[in-house]
Amino acid sequence: MDRKTPTIQDVARFANVSTATVSRALSAPEKVSEGTRARVAEAIRVTGYTLNQAGRSLRQRSAKTILVAIPDIRNPFFSSILDAIEREAATRGYGVLVLNLYFGRETIRRLQDFLLSNRADGLLLLDGSVDTDLLRAVSQQAGEIPIVVACEEIPNAGFHTVLTDNVEAAERATRHLIDLGHRRIGHIMGPEHNVVSRERITGYGRALADAGLTPQPEWQFRGNFDMESGFAAAARFLSLNDRPSAVFAANDESAIGFLSGLRQRGILCPRDISMVGFDDLAVASHYVPPLTTMRQPREAMGRMAAEALIDLIEDPEALAIPLRIVLRSELVVRESTGRLASVGRPSLEVDMSPARI
Numbered sequence: 001m002d003r004k005t006p007t008i009q010d011v012a013r014f015a016n017v018s019t020a021t022v023s024r025a026l027s028a029p030e031k032v033s034e035g036t037r038a039r040v041a042e043a044i045r046v047t048g049y050t051l052n053q054a055g056r057s058l059r060q061r062s063a064k065t066i067l068v069a070i071p072d073i074r075n076p077f078f079s080s081i082l083d084a085i086e087r088e089a090a091t092r093g094y095g096v097l098v099l100n101l102y103f104g105r106e107t108i109r110r111l112q113d114f115l116l117s118n119r120a121d122g123l124l125l126l127d128g129s130v131d132t133d134l135l136r137a138v139s140q141q142a143g144e145i146p147i148v149v150a151c152e153e154i155p156n157a158g159f160h161t162v163l164t165d166n167v168e169a170a171e172r173a174t175r176h177l178i179d180l181g182h183r184r185i186g187h188i189m190g191p192e193h194n195v196v197s198r199e200r201i202t203g204y205g206r207a208l209a210d211a212g213l214t215p216q217p218e219w220q221f222r223g224n225f226d227m228e229s230g231f232a233a234a235a236r237f238l239s240l241n242d243r244p245s246a247v248f249a250a251n252d253e254s255a256i257g258f259l260s261g262l263r264q265r266g267i268l269c270p271r272d273i274s275m276v277g278f279d280d281l282a283v284a285s286h287y288v289p290p291l292t293t294m295r296q297p298r299e300a301m302g303r304m305a306a307e308a309l310i311d312l313i314e315d316p317e318a319l320a321i322p323l324r325i326v327l328r329s330e331l332v333v334r335e336s337t338g339r340l341a342s343v344g345r346p347s348l349e350v351d352m353s354p355a356r357i
Helices: 008-015 019-027 034-047 055-059 076-091 104-116 132-141 166-179 195-210 227-238 252-263 298-314
Strands: 065-070 095-100 122-125 147-150 160-164 185-188 246-249 274-279 292-295 324-327 330-333
Touching: 008 019, 008 034, 019 034, 034 132, 065 076, 065 104, 065 298, 076 095, 076 298, 095 104, 104 132, 122 298, 147 298, 160 166, 160 298, 166 185, 166 195, 166 246, 166 274, 166 292, 166 330, 185 195, 185 227, 185 252, 227 252, 246 252, 252 274, 298 324
Parallel strands: 065 095, 065 122, 122 147, 147 160, 160 324, 185 246, 246 274, 274 292
Antiparallel strands: 292 330
């Protein structure tokens, strides 16, 4: 006998809630408690329920479009990634929709609106903070729409993923400062709960540990991946009696904000402090001094993520085992890092030619 098609009533019984609560959890998740959302998501997974059981057949009417969801469209980090995604999609005959997720609790509803309207055939997610269970529920509602995650990994989620080597790259960035003789090395962090921030501070800590150095809590400055938080970190740095001689920042924007704040107080780089950033934004090579930084292969990441998503759209069995591609970042040495002089201050001896490691 054929198995009975699961209904919303089955989901409600399994989750021990009303059908109205199930509906609300799917259409307006911000109005439902986190615990209830988790129970409903688990019930959907176990029962195999989809909001629209005709979703699979509707998916056959391809929109020839992919949806790219990013955490903040204002961040220049995403520009070259989006460009690479659009170029790859165009060569495959697909258009691109961009969804800005900078809307807090409205994130899942906005994803639902796009995916359930059949305006996109797949989702390329550049944000690792989206609730995994609700993301899976949305995918099921839309007829198991393919999902690829890039830039920020969602640990243990099982999604196809393309990212860079954040831990290892941060370790190399910090080791570059150690190789220049620095032993007092600070760090400007990213957002506290961001997976990339955690990975980069892990790499920073590993490099220090390998060199027999102990991270000093007062030399670890809170940040938010923007110039304003870097500028604020400079104020905290200036308030210290015991200051580091070098700083590794979790991204270029915070590094530039930090150096700007120090320059206003007469502290110059690399004369008084060495600085390493992360990302190699376009502004990094044109800042004064040009910034030593970790260059992420953003174009390759965008191209490969788009390629994987379109492969999944066109052949759902093409990638039966979850894909996990980790690309290597590149250390680009410019003028913001100098060797520590014997008197305890960075010297002005700096290699002026860009180098790649």
